[in-house]
Amino acid sequence: MTTAVLDRQNPSPLLADRILKAAGVLWFSVALAGQAAFVLYIGLFYGRSAMAGDYGRWNDVLVGGWRAGDMIGNLTLALHLLLAAVVTLGGPLQLIPAIRRRWPAFHRWNGRSYMVTAILASLGGLYLTWTRDGAGELAMQIGISLNGILILVCAAMAWRLALQKRFDAHRRWAMRAFLLVSGVWFFRVGLMAWVLANQGPVGIGEDFDGPFVRFLAFGCYLIPLAVLEIYFRAQRAGTAGKLITAGMVGGVTLVMGLGIVGAMMGMWLPRVT
Numbered sequence: 138m139t140t141a142v143l144d145r146q147n148p149s150p151l152l153a154d155r156i157l158k159a160a161g162v163l164w165f166s167v168a169l170a171g172q173a174a175f176v177l178y179i180g181l182f183y184g185r186s187a188m189a190g191d192y193g194r195w196n197d198v199l200v201g202g203w204r205a206g207d208m209i210g211n212l213t214l215a216l217h218l219l220l221a222a223v224v225t226l227g228g229p230l231q232l233i234p235a236i237r238r239r240w241p242a243f244h245r246w247n248g249r250s251y252m253v254t255a256i257l258a259s260l261g262g263l264y265l266t267w268t269r270d271g272a273g274e275l276a277m278q279i280g281i282s283l284n285g286i287l288i289l290v291c292a293a294m295a296w297r298l299a300l301q302k303r304f305d306a307h308r309r310w311a312m313r314a315f316l317l318v319s320g321v322w323f324f325r326v327g328l329m330a331w332v333l334a335n336q337g338p339v340g341i342g343e344d345f346d347g348p349f350v351r352f353l354a355f356g357c358y359l360i361p362l363a364v365l366e367i368y369f370r371a372q373r374a375g376t377a378g379k380l381i382t383a384g385m386v387g388g389v390t391l392v393m394g395l396g397i398v399g400a401m402m403g404m405w406l407p408r409v410t
């Protein structure tokens with residue numbers, strides 16, 4: 138069905154706007170719940186074992202992990218995990234319009250701290266990736282490194298545009314930065330959605346290699362970025378474009394919800410209970 142035909146069938150652009158917005162809000166609400174679960178996991182697993190002085194427990198999960206004698210690597214890892222929790226908590230707060238409107242000073246300060254935290258977490262992640270053995274093969278290292286570099290670029294752009302008071306463009310770059318920072322979370326959620334949908338680790342090798350892992354190493358942030366660009370365009374598109382995009386965002390939310398449940402049941406809950 139062409140856009141023109143759909144536009145004639147549904148002459149209410151206002152309704153289409155509302156449906157598109159509702160799809161975005163639904164996506165964000167589900168993502169918020171899933172990211173809250175991730176922060177809880179980071180705090181309860183890594184934070185609790187650190188407070189008990191049992192850093193070795195981290196190695197139940199990590200491949201590089203806590204290593205005797207590697208002071209710089211261990212400090213970088215501990216800082217990375219702490220910043221990971223802070224950044225995952227602070228990001229969604231920036232995107233809630235009511236908070237932006239009611240507490241603009243909080244939005245400015247949380248925004249600065251978010252950007253600095255995201256940059257430091259990415260630099261630490263890059264250091265860990267290229268100085269230690271990690272999960273998966275070279276494609277994973279390259280994929281996550283590109284993710285880290287893109288975080289640096291988008292955070293810098295969002296910051297610069299805020300200083301120039303170009304708030305529309307600032308908001309778009311801040312949302313790109315948010316999705317990129319969520320890349321590691323999307324990776325886990327995407328992995329579990331795939332495993333659940335296929336009833337097994339199809340395309341995932343024993344050493345955490347294989348075609349699906351290679352695909353997800355890049356797809357975990359490039360797909361969300363592509364969906365966001367489509368969403369931005371749909372905001373200026375006709376009724377049909379808005380409705381199709383709302384349907385797509387609804388579908389993505391469903392897959393994401395499945396992945397969140399999978400990650401909670403398969404990865405996070407068993408490690409904290």
Ligand code: HEM
Pocket residue numbers: 179198199200201202217218220221222224225255258259261262263264265266270271272281282284285286288318319321
């Ligand atoms: C900025 C958002 C990021 C968050 C929220 C985040 C979160 C995490 C978490 C929670 C872990 C522990 C693994 C787990 O329990 O699932 C971890 C480990 C790690 N992350 Fe990140 N990360 C981020 C960015 C990055 C980036 C950009 C890189 C690389 C360029 C990176 C590289 C690593 C490495 C190498 C480890 C340690 C793996 C090991 O020791 O086996 N992270 N990260």
